[in-house]
Amino acid sequence: MTTFTSHQLVLTAIGEDRSGIVSELTQLVSECNCNIIDSRIAILGNEFTFTMLLSGDIAAISRVEHTLPSKSMELGLLTMMKRTSSHTENNFSAGYTLEYTGIDTQGTLSRVTRFFAEQNISICSLKSDTFEEDNELRMRCELEFNTPSELDFEQFKVKFEELSSISNVHYVFRRIR
Incomplete structure:
Protein backbone atom coordinates (compact mmCIF):
# COMPACT_ATOMS: atom_id res chain seq x y z
CA MET A 1 0.00 0.00 0.00
CA THR A 2 1.78 3.11 -1.15
CA THR A 3 -1.21 5.41 -1.49
CA PHE A 4 -4.12 6.38 0.71
CA THR A 5 -6.66 5.66 -2.05
CA SER A 6 -7.53 2.27 -0.57
CA HIS A 7 -10.35 1.83 1.92
CA GLN A 8 -10.14 3.70 5.22
CA LEU A 9 -11.51 3.16 8.72
CA VAL A 10 -11.54 5.48 11.71
CA LEU A 11 -11.13 3.51 14.94
CA THR A 12 -11.53 5.02 18.41
CA ALA A 13 -10.81 3.14 21.65
CA ILE A 14 -11.53 4.37 25.18
CA GLY A 15 -10.72 2.62 28.44
CA GLU A 16 -8.90 2.75 31.73
CA ASP A 17 -5.32 3.91 31.22
CA ARG A 18 -2.76 1.14 31.62
CA SER A 19 0.43 -0.06 30.02
CA GLY A 20 0.26 -2.18 26.85
CA ILE A 21 -3.01 -0.97 25.29
CA VAL A 22 -1.30 0.78 22.37
CA SER A 23 0.81 -2.30 21.68
CA GLU A 24 -2.24 -4.59 21.68
CA LEU A 25 -4.24 -2.36 19.33
CA THR A 26 -1.41 -1.65 16.89
CA GLN A 27 -0.56 -5.36 16.78
CA LEU A 28 -4.18 -6.19 15.90
CA VAL A 29 -4.14 -3.58 13.12
CA SER A 30 -0.87 -4.95 11.78
CA GLU A 31 -2.07 -8.57 11.89
CA CYS A 32 -5.13 -7.51 9.86
CA ASN A 33 -2.79 -6.04 7.19
CA CYS A 34 -3.89 -2.43 7.72
CA ASN A 35 -1.68 0.63 7.82
CA ILE A 36 -2.05 3.38 10.45
CA ILE A 37 -1.92 6.62 8.47
CA ASP A 38 -2.82 8.98 11.34
CA SER A 39 -3.34 8.60 15.08
CA ARG A 40 -3.90 10.54 18.30
CA ILE A 41 -3.63 9.49 21.95
CA ALA A 42 -4.87 11.39 24.98
CA ILE A 43 -5.27 10.66 28.66
CA LEU A 44 -8.46 12.28 29.95
CA GLY A 45 -8.91 11.81 33.68
CA ASN A 46 -8.05 8.15 34.24
CA GLU A 47 -9.22 7.20 30.74
CA PHE A 48 -7.05 6.43 27.74
CA THR A 49 -8.29 7.45 24.29
CA PHE A 50 -6.72 6.32 21.03
CA THR A 51 -7.99 7.35 17.62
CA MET A 52 -6.48 5.90 14.45
CA LEU A 53 -7.11 6.32 10.75
CA LEU A 54 -6.45 2.98 9.09
CA SER A 55 -5.92 2.21 5.43
CA GLY A 56 -6.15 -1.14 3.71
CA ASP A 57 -7.90 -3.18 1.08
CA ILE A 58 -11.51 -4.19 1.70
CA ALA A 59 -10.53 -7.56 3.18
CA ALA A 60 -8.09 -5.94 5.66
CA ILE A 61 -10.65 -3.34 6.78
CA SER A 62 -13.27 -6.08 7.20
CA ARG A 63 -10.83 -8.14 9.32
CA VAL A 64 -10.37 -5.21 11.71
CA GLU A 65 -14.14 -4.69 11.89
CA HIS A 66 -14.70 -8.36 12.76
CA THR A 67 -11.69 -8.84 15.07
CA LEU A 68 -11.85 -5.65 17.13
CA PRO A 69 -15.05 -6.33 19.13
CA SER A 70 -13.65 -9.45 20.85
CA LYS A 71 -10.25 -7.76 21.43
CA SER A 72 -12.08 -4.77 22.92
CA MET A 73 -13.93 -7.02 25.36
CA GLU A 74 -10.66 -8.73 26.30
CA LEU A 75 -8.98 -5.35 26.98
CA GLY A 76 -11.99 -3.71 28.64
CA LEU A 77 -12.26 -1.03 25.97
CA LEU A 78 -15.18 0.79 24.43
CA THR A 79 -14.51 1.02 20.69
CA MET A 80 -16.17 2.65 17.72
CA MET A 81 -15.40 2.28 14.02
CA LYS A 82 -16.55 4.15 10.96
CA ARG A 83 -15.56 3.69 7.34
CA THR A 84 -14.39 6.84 5.64
CA SER A 85 -12.51 8.00 2.56
CA SER A 86 -9.46 10.15 1.89
CA HIS A 87 -9.75 13.72 3.08
CA THR A 88 -10.54 16.22 0.36
CA GLU A 89 -8.51 19.39 0.71
CA ASN A 90 -10.50 22.60 0.44
CA ASN A 91 -9.12 25.80 -1.01
CA PHE A 92 -7.30 27.35 1.95
CA SER A 93 -4.86 30.22 1.81
CA ALA A 94 -2.83 29.48 4.94
CA GLY A 95 -2.61 27.48 8.14
CA TYR A 96 -2.09 28.89 11.63
CA THR A 97 -1.94 27.96 15.26
CA LEU A 98 -3.70 29.95 17.94
CA GLU A 99 -2.54 29.58 21.52
CA TYR A 100 -4.45 31.31 24.27
CA THR A 101 -4.35 31.33 28.06
CA GLY A 102 -6.36 32.97 30.81
CA ILE A 103 -8.26 32.41 34.01
CA ASP A 104 -10.48 29.36 33.60
CA THR A 105 -13.92 30.72 32.76
CA GLN A 106 -16.88 28.65 31.64
CA GLY A 107 -17.79 29.12 27.97
CA THR A 108 -14.50 30.50 26.63
CA LEU A 109 -13.76 27.55 24.33
CA SER A 110 -17.35 27.58 23.13
CA ARG A 111 -17.12 31.29 22.22
CA VAL A 112 -13.80 30.78 20.40
CA THR A 113 -15.01 27.79 18.37
CA ARG A 114 -18.28 29.57 17.53
CA PHE A 115 -16.26 32.58 16.33
CA PHE A 116 -14.19 30.29 14.07
CA ALA A 117 -17.33 28.64 12.68
CA GLU A 118 -18.87 32.05 11.92
CA GLN A 119 -15.71 32.94 9.95
CA ASN A 120 -15.96 29.63 7.99
CA ILE A 121 -12.62 28.53 9.43
CA SER A 122 -11.74 24.83 9.59
CA ILE A 123 -10.26 23.70 12.93
CA CYS A 124 -7.82 20.86 12.24
CA SER A 125 -6.65 20.17 15.77
CA LEU A 126 -7.62 21.33 19.24
CA LYS A 127 -6.03 20.69 22.63
CA SER A 128 -7.16 22.37 25.82
CA ASP A 129 -6.49 21.86 29.49
CA THR A 130 -6.53 23.58 32.87
CA PHE A 131 -3.77 24.05 35.42
CA GLU A 132 -3.27 25.80 38.74
CA GLU A 133 -1.00 28.83 38.93
CA ASP A 134 -0.72 31.25 41.86
CA ASN A 135 -3.76 29.62 43.51
CA GLU A 136 -5.91 30.28 40.41
CA LEU A 137 -7.31 27.75 37.99
CA ARG A 138 -6.11 28.75 34.52
CA MET A 139 -6.86 27.41 31.04
CA ARG A 140 -4.79 27.05 27.92
CA CYS A 141 -5.79 26.05 24.46
CA GLU A 142 -4.00 25.40 21.20
CA LEU A 143 -5.91 25.26 17.92
CA GLU A 144 -4.54 24.52 14.48
CA PHE A 145 -6.68 25.89 11.68
CA ASN A 146 -6.85 26.65 7.97
CA THR A 147 -8.10 29.97 6.66
CA PRO A 148 -10.34 30.12 3.59
CA SER A 149 -8.96 32.02 0.59
CA GLU A 150 -11.61 34.72 0.86
CA SER A 167 -12.94 36.60 27.28
CA ASN A 168 -9.91 37.97 29.15
CA VAL A 169 -7.39 35.72 27.39
CA HIS A 170 -3.90 36.35 26.07
CA TYR A 171 -3.19 34.83 22.68
CA VAL A 172 -0.61 34.32 19.94
CA PHE A 173 -1.17 33.46 16.27
CA ARG A 174 1.60 31.68 14.35
CA ARG A 175 1.58 30.89 10.66
CA ILE A 176 2.54 27.26 10.06
CA ARG A 177 1.82 26.81 6.34
Missing part, protein backbone atom coordinates in the same frame (compact mmCIF):
# COMPACT_ATOMS: atom_id res chain seq x y z
CA LEU A 151 -10.85 35.53 4.53
CA ASP A 152 -9.34 38.94 5.27
CA PHE A 153 -6.91 37.76 7.94
CA GLU A 154 -6.16 41.27 9.23
CA GLN A 155 -9.88 41.89 9.80
CA PHE A 156 -10.16 38.45 11.39
CA LYS A 157 -7.38 39.35 13.86
CA VAL A 158 -9.15 42.62 14.78
CA LYS A 159 -12.38 40.73 15.50
CA PHE A 160 -10.49 38.10 17.49
CA GLU A 161 -8.84 40.85 19.54
CA GLU A 162 -12.33 42.00 20.57
CA LEU A 163 -13.28 38.44 21.54
CA SER A 164 -10.06 37.92 23.51
CA SER A 165 -10.67 41.16 25.40
CA ILE A 166 -14.21 40.09 26.34
Whole structure:
Protein backbone atom coordinates (compact mmCIF):
# COMPACT_ATOMS: atom_id res chain seq x y z
CA MET A 1 0.00 0.00 0.00
CA THR A 2 1.78 3.11 -1.15
CA THR A 3 -1.21 5.41 -1.49
CA PHE A 4 -4.12 6.38 0.71
CA THR A 5 -6.66 5.66 -2.05
CA SER A 6 -7.53 2.27 -0.57
CA HIS A 7 -10.35 1.83 1.92
CA GLN A 8 -10.14 3.70 5.22
CA LEU A 9 -11.51 3.16 8.72
CA VAL A 10 -11.54 5.48 11.71
CA LEU A 11 -11.13 3.51 14.94
CA THR A 12 -11.53 5.02 18.41
CA ALA A 13 -10.81 3.14 21.65
CA ILE A 14 -11.53 4.37 25.18
CA GLY A 15 -10.72 2.62 28.44
CA GLU A 16 -8.90 2.75 31.73
CA ASP A 17 -5.32 3.91 31.22
CA ARG A 18 -2.76 1.14 31.62
CA SER A 19 0.43 -0.06 30.02
CA GLY A 20 0.26 -2.18 26.85
CA ILE A 21 -3.01 -0.97 25.29
CA VAL A 22 -1.30 0.78 22.37
CA SER A 23 0.81 -2.30 21.68
CA GLU A 24 -2.24 -4.59 21.68
CA LEU A 25 -4.24 -2.36 19.33
CA THR A 26 -1.41 -1.65 16.89
CA GLN A 27 -0.56 -5.36 16.78
CA LEU A 28 -4.18 -6.19 15.90
CA VAL A 29 -4.14 -3.58 13.12
CA SER A 30 -0.87 -4.95 11.78
CA GLU A 31 -2.07 -8.57 11.89
CA CYS A 32 -5.13 -7.51 9.86
CA ASN A 33 -2.79 -6.04 7.19
CA CYS A 34 -3.89 -2.43 7.72
CA ASN A 35 -1.68 0.63 7.82
CA ILE A 36 -2.05 3.38 10.45
CA ILE A 37 -1.92 6.62 8.47
CA ASP A 38 -2.82 8.98 11.34
CA SER A 39 -3.34 8.60 15.08
CA ARG A 40 -3.90 10.54 18.30
CA ILE A 41 -3.63 9.49 21.95
CA ALA A 42 -4.87 11.39 24.98
CA ILE A 43 -5.27 10.66 28.66
CA LEU A 44 -8.46 12.28 29.95
CA GLY A 45 -8.91 11.81 33.68
CA ASN A 46 -8.05 8.15 34.24
CA GLU A 47 -9.22 7.20 30.74
CA PHE A 48 -7.05 6.43 27.74
CA THR A 49 -8.29 7.45 24.29
CA PHE A 50 -6.72 6.32 21.03
CA THR A 51 -7.99 7.35 17.62
CA MET A 52 -6.48 5.90 14.45
CA LEU A 53 -7.11 6.32 10.75
CA LEU A 54 -6.45 2.98 9.09
CA SER A 55 -5.92 2.21 5.43
CA GLY A 56 -6.15 -1.14 3.71
CA ASP A 57 -7.90 -3.18 1.08
CA ILE A 58 -11.51 -4.19 1.70
CA ALA A 59 -10.53 -7.56 3.18
CA ALA A 60 -8.09 -5.94 5.66
CA ILE A 61 -10.65 -3.34 6.78
CA SER A 62 -13.27 -6.08 7.20
CA ARG A 63 -10.83 -8.14 9.32
CA VAL A 64 -10.37 -5.21 11.71
CA GLU A 65 -14.14 -4.69 11.89
CA HIS A 66 -14.70 -8.36 12.76
CA THR A 67 -11.69 -8.84 15.07
CA LEU A 68 -11.85 -5.65 17.13
CA PRO A 69 -15.05 -6.33 19.13
CA SER A 70 -13.65 -9.45 20.85
CA LYS A 71 -10.25 -7.76 21.43
CA SER A 72 -12.08 -4.77 22.92
CA MET A 73 -13.93 -7.02 25.36
CA GLU A 74 -10.66 -8.73 26.30
CA LEU A 75 -8.98 -5.35 26.98
CA GLY A 76 -11.99 -3.71 28.64
CA LEU A 77 -12.26 -1.03 25.97
CA LEU A 78 -15.18 0.79 24.43
CA THR A 79 -14.51 1.02 20.69
CA MET A 80 -16.17 2.65 17.72
CA MET A 81 -15.40 2.28 14.02
CA LYS A 82 -16.55 4.15 10.96
CA ARG A 83 -15.56 3.69 7.34
CA THR A 84 -14.39 6.84 5.64
CA SER A 85 -12.51 8.00 2.56
CA SER A 86 -9.46 10.15 1.89
CA HIS A 87 -9.75 13.72 3.08
CA THR A 88 -10.54 16.22 0.36
CA GLU A 89 -8.51 19.39 0.71
CA ASN A 90 -10.50 22.60 0.44
CA ASN A 91 -9.12 25.80 -1.01
CA PHE A 92 -7.30 27.35 1.95
CA SER A 93 -4.86 30.22 1.81
CA ALA A 94 -2.83 29.48 4.94
CA GLY A 95 -2.61 27.48 8.14
CA TYR A 96 -2.09 28.89 11.63
CA THR A 97 -1.94 27.96 15.26
CA LEU A 98 -3.70 29.95 17.94
CA GLU A 99 -2.54 29.58 21.52
CA TYR A 100 -4.45 31.31 24.27
CA THR A 101 -4.35 31.33 28.06
CA GLY A 102 -6.36 32.97 30.81
CA ILE A 103 -8.26 32.41 34.01
CA ASP A 104 -10.48 29.36 33.60
CA THR A 105 -13.92 30.72 32.76
CA GLN A 106 -16.88 28.65 31.64
CA GLY A 107 -17.79 29.12 27.97
CA THR A 108 -14.50 30.50 26.63
CA LEU A 109 -13.76 27.55 24.33
CA SER A 110 -17.35 27.58 23.13
CA ARG A 111 -17.12 31.29 22.22
CA VAL A 112 -13.80 30.78 20.40
CA THR A 113 -15.01 27.79 18.37
CA ARG A 114 -18.28 29.57 17.53
CA PHE A 115 -16.26 32.58 16.33
CA PHE A 116 -14.19 30.29 14.07
CA ALA A 117 -17.33 28.64 12.68
CA GLU A 118 -18.87 32.05 11.92
CA GLN A 119 -15.71 32.94 9.95
CA ASN A 120 -15.96 29.63 7.99
CA ILE A 121 -12.62 28.53 9.43
CA SER A 122 -11.74 24.83 9.59
CA ILE A 123 -10.26 23.70 12.93
CA CYS A 124 -7.82 20.86 12.24
CA SER A 125 -6.65 20.17 15.77
CA LEU A 126 -7.62 21.33 19.24
CA LYS A 127 -6.03 20.69 22.63
CA SER A 128 -7.16 22.37 25.82
CA ASP A 129 -6.49 21.86 29.49
CA THR A 130 -6.53 23.58 32.87
CA PHE A 131 -3.77 24.05 35.42
CA GLU A 132 -3.27 25.80 38.74
CA GLU A 133 -1.00 28.83 38.93
CA ASP A 134 -0.72 31.25 41.86
CA ASN A 135 -3.76 29.62 43.51
CA GLU A 136 -5.91 30.28 40.41
CA LEU A 137 -7.31 27.75 37.99
CA ARG A 138 -6.11 28.75 34.52
CA MET A 139 -6.86 27.41 31.04
CA ARG A 140 -4.79 27.05 27.92
CA CYS A 141 -5.79 26.05 24.46
CA GLU A 142 -4.00 25.40 21.20
CA LEU A 143 -5.91 25.26 17.92
CA GLU A 144 -4.54 24.52 14.48
CA PHE A 145 -6.68 25.89 11.68
CA ASN A 146 -6.85 26.65 7.97
CA THR A 147 -8.10 29.97 6.66
CA PRO A 148 -10.34 30.12 3.59
CA SER A 149 -8.96 32.02 0.59
CA GLU A 150 -11.61 34.72 0.86
CA LEU A 151 -10.85 35.53 4.53
CA ASP A 152 -9.34 38.94 5.27
CA PHE A 153 -6.91 37.76 7.94
CA GLU A 154 -6.16 41.27 9.23
CA GLN A 155 -9.88 41.89 9.80
CA PHE A 156 -10.16 38.45 11.39
CA LYS A 157 -7.38 39.35 13.86
CA VAL A 158 -9.15 42.62 14.78
CA LYS A 159 -12.38 40.73 15.50
CA PHE A 160 -10.49 38.10 17.49
CA GLU A 161 -8.84 40.85 19.54
CA GLU A 162 -12.33 42.00 20.57
CA LEU A 163 -13.28 38.44 21.54
CA SER A 164 -10.06 37.92 23.51
CA SER A 165 -10.67 41.16 25.40
CA ILE A 166 -14.21 40.09 26.34
CA SER A 167 -12.94 36.60 27.28
CA ASN A 168 -9.91 37.97 29.15
CA VAL A 169 -7.39 35.72 27.39
CA HIS A 170 -3.90 36.35 26.07
CA TYR A 171 -3.19 34.83 22.68
CA VAL A 172 -0.61 34.32 19.94
CA PHE A 173 -1.17 33.46 16.27
CA ARG A 174 1.60 31.68 14.35
CA ARG A 175 1.58 30.89 10.66
CA ILE A 176 2.54 27.26 10.06
CA ARG A 177 1.82 26.81 6.34
